Amino acid sequence: MTLSEIPAGHTPGDAWEVCEPEEEGIDSNALDEGLSRFAAVCGELGVRRAVVVRGGRIIWSGGEEGVRVPVYSCTKSFLSACLGLLWDDGRCSPDDLAWRYHPPLQECYPAVTLRHLATFTSGYNHSTESVLRPAAPLFAPDEAFHYSDQSDLLAWILTRIAGESLRSLFQRRIGDRIGLRADEWEWRTQGMEDGVEVNGGTGFEQSGVWISAKGLARFGWLAARLGDWSGRQLVSRRYFAYAGRPLVPATTPPHDPTAWYNRLPGAYGLNWWVNGITADGRRLIGTAPPDLFMAQGNKNSICFILPSWRMTLVRVGPDVIVWPRAFEAAFAQLASAVRQDVNPSS
Numbered sequence: 001m002t003l004s005e006i007p008a009g010h011t012p013g014d015a016w017e018v019c020e021p022e023e024e025g026i027d028s029n030a031l032d033e034g035l036s037r038f039a040a041v042c043g044e045l046g047v048r049r050a051v052v053v054r055g056g057r058i059i060w061s062g063g064e065e066g067v068r069v070p071v072y073s074c075t076k077s078f079l080s081a082c083l084g085l086l087w088d089d090g091r092c093s094p095d096d097l098a099w100r101y102h103p104p105l106q107e108c109y110p111a112v113t114l115r116h117l118a119t120f121t122s123g124y125n126h127s128t129e130s131v132l133r134p135a136a137p138l139f140a141p142d143e144a145f146h147y148s149d150q151s152d153l154l155a156w157i158l159t160r161i162a163g164e165s166l167r168s169l170f171q172r173r174i175g176d177r178i179g180l181r182a183d184e185w186e187w188r189t190q191g192m193e194d195g196v197e198v199n200g201g202t203g204f205e206q207s208g209v210w211i212s213a214k215g216l217a218r219f220g221w222l223a224a225r226l227g228d229w230s231g232r233q234l235v236s237r238r239y240f241a242y243a244g245r246p247l248v249p250a251t252t253p254p255h256d257p258t259a260w261y262n263r264l265p266g267a268y269g270l271n272w273w274v275n276g277i278t279a280d281g282r283r284l285i286g287t288a289p290p291d292l293f294m295a296q297g298n299k300n301s302i303c304f305i306l307p308s309w310r311m312t313l314v315r316v317g318p319d320v321i322v323w324p325r326a327f328e329a330a331f332a333q334l335a336s337a338v339r340q341d342v343n344p345s346s
Contacts (some may be wrong), residue, residue: 012221094113107134273295
């Protein structure tokens, strides 16, 4: 079944509509068991700061879903969406050479594109003074995968292309239209460049996105609908089709074989984690649908996006670090909760 064949369901208004799971084709007992398994591998917060959306309505929440917290590298997916907006506007594309927008890159990084920066395959290295000051490359483009703070460089480049802060761009083009009020979230700044506020792209606590699970779920539901909000395409399906698929081959070696990210090649898109096949021959989360993709941040802040299930599941911390494969038992149970005939209420 394609997304166009799945009814859009409800569009959240100023306040989320809340309903019983069964009203959206979900078995509540199976859902509760799945969330119990989910909580079992989380930290002390469990699923208190979690929310489940199905068909555009909240079918479960943990009681603290309105608490605003840093979501760390989930920030990268906000950054990616801004790239999508600018791509839709014809102002740049993932294949554009990065030095066109930041000339200091031309000498050492003549072949690096925006895609390389958004997939950590650029080999970018910088001075200790600033992420904007290039140093000798760590490797040639596409030769390895190095999860790093190069997202702050991409944030600066996209800010220059946009001519405004990325927070302003996101709020104006997405936030205002999906009901995410400006006072419900913040995207902190890494400083000023050429008189323009530059929001952090990497997701450091001092410069990244702060948001609640309920607020993040609005962005997640937009992504689950592949950019459609009540029949209006806010970000193109072309962008989501590109960004939400594996863009880093599983055969790509990690720059540091001992680093935590050494298991990520095969499951990384355009600053989104995706449910691809990793180097061990397994899907990132084998019990979840192949079309799953996610905004993933440190300390177990994560927004699972499941287009084929018409579902978004958001859990924010911060507490412990959890590798997504730890949620396989939870997703196996959640799969049994979802009625596969896709029985929407509208």
